[in-house]
Structures are given as C-alpha cells and as structure tokens.
Amino acid sequence: MTRTGRHFLQIPGPTNTPDRVLRAMAAPTIDHRSAEFGALGLDVLAGLRRVFQTRAPVVIYPASGSGAWEAALVNTLSPGDGVLAFDVGEFAKNWAECARRLGLDVELVPGTWRRGVDPEELARRLARDTDHHIRAVLVVHNETSTGATSRLPEIRRAIDSCGHPALLLVDAVSSVGSIDLRHDEWGIDVTLAGSQKGLMLPPGLSFNAISAKALAASRTARLPRSYWAWEPMIAANRSGFFPTTPATNLLFGLREALGMLDEEGLPQVFARHLRLAAAARAAVRGWGLEIACEREDEQSAVVTTVMMPEGHDADRFRAGVLDRFNMSLGAGLGRLKGLAFRIGHLGDFNDLMLMGTLSGVELGLAACGVPFRRGGVAAALDALAGPTSDAPARGC
Ligand code: PLP
Numbered sequence: 001m002t003r004t005g006r007h008f009l010q011i012p013g014p015t016n017t018p019d020r021v022l023r024a025m026a027a028p029t030i031d032h033r034s035a036e037f038g039a040l041g042l043d044v045l046a047g048l049r050r051v052f053q054t055r056a057p058v059v060i061y062p063a064s065g066s067g068a069w070e071a072a073l074v075n076t077l078s079p080g081d082g083v084l085a086f087d088v089g090e091f092a093k094n095w096a097e098c099a100r101r102l103g104l105d106v107e108l109v110p111g112t113w114r115r116g117v118d119p120e121e122l123a124r125r126l127a128r129d130t131d132h133h134i135r136a137v138l139v140v141h142n143e144t145s146t147g148a149t150s151r152l153p154e155i156r157r158a159i160d161s162c163g164h165p166a167l168l169l170v171d172a173v174s175s176v177g178s179i180d181l182r183h184d185e186w187g188i189d190v191t192l193a194g195s196q197k198g199l200m201l202p203p204g205l206s207f208n209a210i211s212a213k214a215l216a217a218s219r220t221a222r223l224p225r226s227y228w229a230w231e232p233m234i235a236a237n238r239s240g241f242f243p244t245t246p247a248t249n250l251l252f253g254l255r256e257a258l259g260m261l262d263e264e265g266l267p268q269v270f271a272r273h274l275r276l277a278a279a280a281r282a283a284v285r286g287w288g289l290e291i292a293c294e295r296e297d298e299q300s301a302v303v304t305t306v307m308m309p310e311g312h313d314a315d316r317f318r319a320g321v322l323d324r325f326n327m328s329l330g331a332g333l334g335r336l337k338g339l340a341f342r343i344g345h346l347g348d349f350n351d352l353m354l355m356g357t358l359s360g361v362e363l364g365l366a367a368c369g370v371p372f373r374r375g376g377v378a379a380a381l382d383a384l385a386g387p388t389s390d391a392p393a394r395g396c
Contacts, residue, residue: 010357044254054182064206068208071206075223076217078222087110088146089113096138102223115148122155123159277345291306320364
C-alpha cells in the first residue's frame with residue numbers, strides 16, 4: 001500500500017528527531033583532535049550535566065543504551081558481587097540478565113509488570129542482607145515496556161532507612177530529558193541513559209552520570225573493563241576530548257538538542273510531558289481499554305502501554321494501523337507480546353501530534369474490529385482544553 005504524508009513514529013523511542021537536530025548533524029565531520037572539537041565536547045558535557053541535574057561527570061559512549069548498562073556494572077562491581085534487581089518489565093529483566101552474564105550474583109525480585117519497583121519490598125530485602133553482600137541496586141526509572149515509572153526519591157529513602165551501603169544504579173534511558181530526574185539531589189550513584197528518546201537524537205549515544213561514591217567504587221572494582229572504563233574517559237573529557245573516536249555528528253546533534261531543552265526550560269519540558277500523558281490516558285479510559293500500569297502515581301509521562309481486549313492480537317492491530325494510517329505504535333515486549341501496544345508521547349512532541357496519534361489509534365481500533373467505546377479522542381481533547389490548558393494565559 002502506498003503511504004502518503006509524513007510517517008508518525010509513535011513508538012517510545014527512537015523518537016522523532018527535530019529538523020533542527022537533523023540539520024545540525026548534516027555538517028562536515030571535523031577533526032576530533034582539533035580545538036573546534038574540544039569546544040564542542042566541553043559544551044555538550046556541560047549541557048548533559050544540566051539535563052542529568054548533576055555537577056558530577058557524565059561520560060558519553062558511542063553505543064546504545066545496553067552499552068551504558070554494561071558500563072555502569074563493570075566500572076563499579078567485582079565478580080560474584082550481589083546485585084538486587086526487580087522484574088518490573090522487559091528492560092529491568094534484561095539489565096538483570098546482563099549483570100548475571102557478567103558474573104554478578106543477581107537476586108531478581110519477581111513482579112507483575114503492572115507497576116514499578118516497590119520501595120518497601122526493597123527495604124525488606126536490604127534489611128535481610130546484614131553482611132552487605134548486595135553491592136548494587138538496579139532500578140529502571142521509566143520501564144519503557146510497561147509504562148510504569150518507579151518512585152526514585154522513595155527508593156533512595158528505602159535504602160537509607162536500613163543504612164545499607166549498596167550503590168543505586170538507575171536506568172534513565174527513557175526518562176532523561178522527559179521526566180524529572182535529579183542525579184545529585186536523589187543520591188543516585190550511576191544514572192545511565194541513551195540518546196534516542198527524550199534527548200531527541202537518533203540512536204547511537206549513551207551516557208553514565210557518575211557520583212563520587214561510584215567513582216570511588218570504580219577504583220577497587222575488579223570486573224574486567226577496557227572500552228567502558230571511566231577513568232581514561234573522564235581524564236580526556238576534562239579538555240573536551242575522548243580517548244577513542246567520538247560520534248562527532250551525533251555530538252553536533254546533541255549540542256542542538258540540549259539547546260532546545262535549555263530554550264524550553266527543563267521544568268516546562270517535564271510539565272509538557274505530564275500534560276500530554278494525562279490526555280493520552282484520558283483517551284484510553286474513554287475507549288474503555290485498560291492501562292497496563294495499575295498505580296496512577298506510577299503511570300508514565302512518556303509512554304502509555306495499553307492492554308488489548310482478550311482475543312485480539314496487538315501486533316495485528318499495529319500492522320493495521322501502519323498500513324492504513326502510516327503510523328508506528330510500540331509493540332508489546334516480552335511477556336506482553338501480542339497482548340499490549342504502546343503509545344509513545346515523548347521527545348519533540350506537542351498537542352496536535354498527540355491528537356493525530358490518538359486519532360490513528362481510534363480509527364485503527366474501529367478498522368480492525370477491536371471492541372472499544374468511541375470517545376477516547378474527544379476525552380483527550382477535553383483533557384488538553386481543560387483547566388490545565390495554558391491557552392487563555394497566552395491570550396488566544
Ligand atoms: N533501558 C530502557 C528503559 C529502554 O527503554 C531501552 C531501550 O529501549 C534500553 C534500556 C536498551 O537500550 P538500547 O536498546 O538502546 O540498547
């Protein structure tokens with residue numbers, strides 16, 4: 001089928017890359033040992049610290065988010081160290097598996113995939129660990145597969161409440177630049193992220209923000225590491241350079257994307273995501289469908305995972321939407337495969353893009369014969385135009 005018009009990329013990452021960022025990347029590659037590159041390096045490293053809300057070093061790897069998982073683990077831990085992880089979704093499970101393959105002793109707390117990490121369960125597990133075998137707690141801030149956002153400040157307090165010294169390692173791949181995350185204030189030891197979601201870039205960069213405690217741990221950690229080693233990276237970064245060939249053109253794009261976040265202001269970026277997410281959920285409730293994340297205070301600002309009515313295949317529905325409306329929706333992952341689809345509402349995204357997306361879903365439900373109530377799109381419009389709307393303040 002011929003597809004006309006612009007493609008709607010409504011998966012929860014990679015997100016739509018703004019034209020400004022695409023244009024910034026379409027520039028001749030420069031010498032990565034030149035003074036011009038050093039200035040670029042210092043610029044993007046400073047901008048990243050603003051977005052991670054930290055004064056600590058943030059390092060950049062030419063890698064996908066999984067590289068940042070491995071970097072966080074191999075720099076801080078030794079073979080056989082205990083790691084506490086929570087099976088709250090596909091990415092949490094896969095990060096735990098990465099730790100296991102690296103030779104760590106992983107305790108994976110079972111979960112329903114309908115909510116985030118339970119801070120009370122975390123405190124109970126740590127309180128039992130009186131000999132401090134557990135050296136790190138792994139938490140996925142925003143679980144992109146289920147649309148559940150874990151409550152990091154409560155998680156920090158849970159660790160502190162039992163006086164446990166474990167490092168707090170946080171996967172913020174789908175939250176950095178979209179959902180408030182305060183690396184320093186919330187006492188996170190490593191915050192890791194990727195370029196392809198809230199940072200509005202194509203895939204290919206990933207990040208570790210490193211606390212002083214994590215850096216100290218890296219000096220005695222014994223897991224083998226070479227490419228991922230923090231020390232040479234941090235040393236070269238002091239003057240804006242990298243120990244290996246950096247992804248120069250992605251860094252051009254990163255400078256532009258960080259500029260866009262600065263221009264809008266981080267609080268406004270977070271508020272925009274919250275508002276659009278509330279409208280997306282109003283649509284799902286209007287259709288009479290079920291949101292995967294069952295705790296309202298954990299429902300994600302960047303992705304809504306929608307359960308399909310029983311007997312209807314989510315992948316068939318997504319294929320129908322792509323064919324008819326030229327829109328990609330996110331697949332259900334892992335144990336949600338075929339049972340759920342995901343609406344991404346993050347990055348360079350606004351009211352009309354959301355309404356186009358939700359219209360595509362509503363039309364698709366009807367076209368594919370999925371049982372639903374009409375009125376989800378209207379409910380989302382009401383949510384956008386409601387008391388939280390800033391239109392009157394702008395005087396239009
Ligand atoms: N963590 C989360 C929360 C993710 O959403 C993803 C990918 O979507 C990853 C980790 C893995 O990142 P990548 O696929 O870039 O390696």
